Amino acid sequence: MNLDIIEASRLQFAITAFYHFLFVPLTLGLSIMLGIMESVYVMTNRQIWRDITKFWGKLFAINFAMGVATGITMEFQFGTNWAYYSHFVGDIFGVPLAIEGLMAFFLESTFVGLFLFGWNKLSKIKHLMVTWLMAIGTNLSALWILIANGWMQNPIGAKFNAETMRMELDSFQKIFFNDVAQAKFVHTISAGYVTGAMFVLSISCYYLLKKSNLEIAKRSLIIASAFGLLSASSVIVLGDESGYSTAHSQKMKLSAMEGMWETHKAPAPFTLFAIPDEKNQINNYEIQIPYALGLIATRSINKEIPGIKDLVKISENRIINGLNQYKILKNLRENKSTNPVEDKKYLTENFQDIGYALLLKKYRPDIENASSQEITKASLDTIPNVTPLFWSFRLMVGLGMYFIVLFALCFYFFNIKRNFEFKILLKIALYSLPLPWLACELGWFVAEHGRQPWVIEGILPTFLAVSSISKSQIFTSLFGFIILYSVLLIVDIFLMTKYIKMGPDKILNKN
Amino acid sequence: MIEFFDYENLRIIWWILLGILLIGFAIMDGFDLGTAILLPFIAKTDIERRILLNSVGPVWDGNQVWFILGGGAIFAAWPLVYAVSFSGFYFAMFLILIALILRPVGFDYRSKVNNKNWRNFWDYSLFISGLVPSLVFGVAIGNIFHGVKFDFNEMMMIKNEIRFFELFTPLSLICGLLSITLLTTQGACFLAIKTDKIIYQRIKKVLKFLPILNIIFYAIGGLILAKISGYIISSPIIGSGESNPLAKKVIIENGAWLKNYQNYKWMIIAPILGFAGQFLTIIFSFYKQDLKAFIANSLSIFGIISSVGLSVFPFILPSSLNPNASLTVWDASSSYQTLVVMLIATIIFLPIVLAYTSFVFAVLRGKVTEKNIEQDSNFLY
Numbered sequence: 023m024n025l026d027i028i029e030a031s032r033l034q035f036a037i038t039a040f041y042h043f044l045f046v047p048l049t050l051g052l053s054i055m056l057g058i059m060e061s062v063y064v065m066t067n068r069q070i071w072r073d074i075t076k077f078w079g080k081l082f083a084i085n086f087a088m089g090v091a092t093g094i095t096m097e098f099q100f101g102t103n104w105a106y107y108s109h110f111v112g113d114i115f116g117v118p119l120a121i122e123g124l125m126a127f128f129l130e131s132t133f134v135g136l137f138l139f140g141w142n143k144l145s146k147i148k149h150l151m152v153t154w155l156m157a158i159g160t161n162l163s164a165l166w167i168l169i170a171n172g173w174m175q176n177p178i179g180a181k182f183n184a185e186t187m188r189m190e191l192d193s194f195q196k197i198f199f200n201d202v203a204q205a206k207f208v209h210t211i212s213a214g215y216v217t218g219a220m221f222v223l224s225i226s227c228y229y230l231l232k233k234s235n236l237e238i239a240k241r242s243l244i245i246a247s248a249f250g251l252l253s254a255s256s257v258i259v260l261g262d263e264s265g266y267s268t269a270h271s272q273k274m275k276l277s278a279m280e281g282m283w284e285t286h287k288a289p290a291p292f293t294l295f296a297i298p299d300e301k302n303q304i305n306n307y308e309i310q311i312p313y314a315l316g317l318i319a320t321r322s323i324n325k326e327i328p329g330i331k332d333l334v335k336i337s338e339n340r341i342i343n344g345l346n347q348y349k350i351l352k353n354l355r356e357n358k359s360t361n362p363v364e365d366k367k368y369l370t371e372n373f374q375d376i377g378y379a380l381l382l383k384k385y386r387p388d389i390e391n392a393s394s395q396e397i398t399k400a401s402l403d404t405i406p407n408v409t410p411l412f413w414s415f416r417l418m419v420g421l422g423m424y425f426i427v428l429f430a431l432c433f434y435f436f437n438i439k440r441n442f443e444f445k446i447l448l449k450i451a452l453y454s455l456p457l458p459w460l461a462c463e464l465g466w467f468v469a470e471h472g473r474q475p476w477v478i479e480g481i482l483p484t485f486l487a488v489s490s491i492s493k494s495q496i497f498t499s500l501f502g503f504i505i506l507y508s509v510l511l512i513v514d515i516f517l518m519t520k521y522i523k524m525g526p527d528k529i530l531n532k533n
Numbered sequence: 534m535i536e537f538f539d540y541e542n543l544r545i546i547w548w549i550l551l552g553i554l555l556i557g558f559a560i561m562d563g564f565d566l567g568t569a570i571l572l573p574f575i576a577k578t579d580i581e582r583r584i585l586l587n588s589v590g591p592v593w594d595g596n597q598v599w600f601i602l603g604g605g606a607i608f609a610a611w612p613l614v615y616a617v618s619f620s621g622f623y624f625a626m627f628l629i630l631i632a633l634i635l636r637p638v639g640f641d642y643r644s645k646v647n648n649k650n651w652r653n654f655w656d657y658s659l660f661i662s663g664l665v666p667s668l669v670f671g672v673a674i675g676n677i678f679h680g681v682k683f684d685f686n687e688m689m690m691i692k693n694e695i696r697f698f699e700l701f702t703p704l705s706l707i708c709g710l711l712s713i714t715l716l717t718t719q720g721a722c723f724l725a726i727k728t729d730k731i732i733y734q735r736i737k738k739v740l741k742f743l744p745i746l747n748i749i750f751y752a753i754g755g756l757i758l759a760k761i762s763g764y765i766i767s768s769p770i771i772g773s774g775e776s777n778p779l780a781k782k783v784i785i786e787n788g789a790w791l792k793n794y795q796n797y798k799w800m801i802i803a804p805i806l807g808f809a810g811q812f813l814t815i816i817f818s819f820y821k822q823d824l825k826a827f828i829a830n831s832l833s834i835f836g837i838i839s840s841v842g843l844s845v846f847p848f849i850l851p852s853s854l855n856p857n858a859s860l861t862v863w864d865a866s867s868s869y870q871t872l873v874v875m876l877i878a879t880i881i882f883l884p885i886v887l888a889y890t891s892f893v894f895a896v897l898r899g900k901v902t903e904k905n906i907e908q909d910s911n912f913l914y
Contacts, residue, residue: 087641091634101619102626112612113867120605124882128598135591185775187689190868355687489620490693499627
């Protein structure tokens with residue numbers, strides 16, 4: 023085991039995923055908003071709505087290119103850097119990924135060209151259909167990716183095959199209707215819609231403050247405020263759904279997010295503020311709201327939420343149990359089993375704890391000889407980093423609440439009162455532009471970092487999933503990506519700013 | 534009917550589908566890559582370059598999905614092939630990724646700033662984004678014939694001893710060159726349909742010698758193939774067994790890669806199609822039958838890629854480190870369940886994809902002219 027290669031591979035995946043996720047939420051939200059704007063054009067037949075769609079479409083294209091460019095890396099990285107992962111779960115994980123390409127990515131990529139270049143080649147209705155197909159493709163793409171990701175969090179519908187030494191598909195329905203995946207999908211796309219709404223809102227406020235492009239800015243504001251208010255409310259409601267599904271599938275992640283070291287008598291309180299001390303497994307300076315967490319996470323007043331310390335004890339038992347299963351597997355793989363057919367059958371039904379035994383590989387290759395100290399150490403490894411999770415989660419939720427307030431104010435002043443002169447609100451809305459991106463990245467961080475040390479929850483530890491590659495390989499690609507992506511991000515922001523400053527009137531050759 | 538879809542036949546179906554996706558990629562995205570390679574040579578002025586870029590502009594994004602989908606399908610249907618090849622060809626894959634990342638941004642960003650250096654920079658980035666993947670794909674395919682250095686331990690963890698510079702052999706370089714000229718021909722054939730005047734004339738000149746290069750490289754590749762050693766499964770084949778690549782025996786034998794053509798005479802159609810397609814491309818291009826020339830070169834691509842697959846069948850990725858661990862059609866696929874689910878998805882969605890792709894090409898038919906570019910300067914690439 024080479025820790026440098028593992029850490030560098032993780033860092034590369036994290037960096038490339040975070041970059042990719044700078045562009046995806048905006049694509050998700052803006053594509054739907056383009057559909058709405060163009061629908062208004064087709065229904066009212068007023069030229070200005072066509073201009074609005076074309077202008078935001080122009081900015082959409084700049085962002086879309088980066089989303090595509092950074093997305094290619096994501097798909098191929100599983101193979102290049104996580105080869106054992108690809109072998110171990112490719113039978114299942116590959117399926118939603120391939121269907122995403124077939125059903126969604128083809129749709130959005132084929133129609134984005136026609137959306138941008140088909141204005142004079144298609145009838146109004148046909149072009150509108152193209153825009154919506156592109157938006158649907160984009161959102162379906164998110165569905166399949168989150169089904170794949172949801173399975174990493176809650177690996178149901180799969181069974182272990184000792185002969186092929188991998189997890190294999192058992193029930194496609196279970197994987198598709200995985201409630202973790204479904205909750206994640208709706209939560210993520212509505213976060214994308216908030217991002218799209220904020221993008222349109224902030225830039226329109228910028229024009230109002232500059233007193234330029236007023237006609238397009240005002241109409242855009244009205245769409246953005248309404249769409250943003252709806253989306254921001256659903257993010258919170260659906261995020262709660264996501265928390266509820268986490269409570270039964272990933273107990274450790276939930277307790278780590280909440281900094282809950284001890285099992286509390288039901289219903290557990292929600293900790294508003296605390297400084298977690300991970301070494302002594304205790305929180306300092308706690309401020310708690312009684313009953314709140316128990317109600318949110320279990321939707322009951324009598325179900326207990328297990329604390330981290332109790333979960334570690336469960337992990338320890340699972341490691342010990344997993345070692346027995348592992349010994350049978352090892353015998354079988356080395357052709358030393360006296361009854362291979364029986365052993366294989368036994369493992370298909372009793373593989374659930376092998377992953378826990380594999381955690382010991384961090385300490386010794388011959389894990390069947392692990393000492394009790396090593397088993398205790400491995401069980402402590404099942405605790406993710408509490409402090410960053412605790413705070414990321416709270417910051418994300420706080421931002422979500424802020425978005426509701428902001429969009430509600432905007433809706434009140436712009437849509438109801440038709441007051442576009444309220445300078446302070448315009449400024450606040452303008453400077454809130456980066457916040458949805460921050461919230462999205464935090465959410466992604468909580469989901470993925472909270473799953474550690476697992477890459478597939480309870481099945482495969484992250485450190486075992488890497489490729490057999492050399493240090494020079496991983497560091498070349500890591501620095502290569504950092505440099506290339508940073509340059510591209512600078513160019514992207516430069517072009518965005520250039521076109522935003524130019525404004526719709528100039529781009530569309532008005533005046 | 535249902536019995537037909539047993540595990541063995543499903544593996545063959547998925548082997549054919551893998552071929553179809555790769556051929557689809559080479560035919561569709563091939564003309565984008567070829568156009569990017571031709572960009573600095575065929576188009577001199579800014580407006581000429583914009584004509585080239587906008588010829589493929591509205592469709593390159595959709596075409597690229599053939600590549601993404603190919604990757605996804607290998608992941609889902611041939612997970613071991615995906616894991617071994619992508620991690621084994623690490624630097625090669627990294628180069629392809631960098632090139633493919635430059636492409637969307639190159640297209641999108643190039644004409645957004647009116648500055649000569651800026652535009653030149655992206656033009657050459659696009660050129661690289663066409664050249665590098667074409668070369669690397671060819672070299673990678675060449676290495677399939679040699680076998681690559683990988684093995685598995687008892688937990689199926691991959692041991693990989695592939696070194697980047699060892700990937701370049703006479704055969705793999707010929708494959709790389711063929712890949713470049715073949716896809717450039719594809720780009721030229723497409724541009725002949727989409728352009729007029731001076732660019733059209735330049736394209737026509739290129740199309741006089743590119744197919745000849747294709748024929749030469751393909752023939753040399755075939756001659757080398759007859760000389761080198763290939764792989765043969767020596768233990769009994771169990772077509773419906775579990776996917777465990779360590780359960781068979783493999784021997785190495787000179788000229789083994791051409792044996793399939795002796796055993797199954799019909800397979801000779803593939804290389805014939807490869808050669809004949811090139812002759813037809815020259816003839817159709819000469820008589821200004823541009824669409825037919827494009828189809829002829831596409832058929833040639835179909836023949837050439839098929840001939841690679843048929844030569845090494847049932848191998849997909851042989852191992853030179855431990856030939857017994859080679860990945861074949863019979864022991865590298867995903868489970869029966871997964872192949873069924875994926876087949877259903879393909880049967881439903883692939884025809885839909887082909888239908889709307891045809892619709893898009895029909896809408897965008899017609900030549901891209903200087904006038905088009907000038908009229909819509911702010912919105913075109």
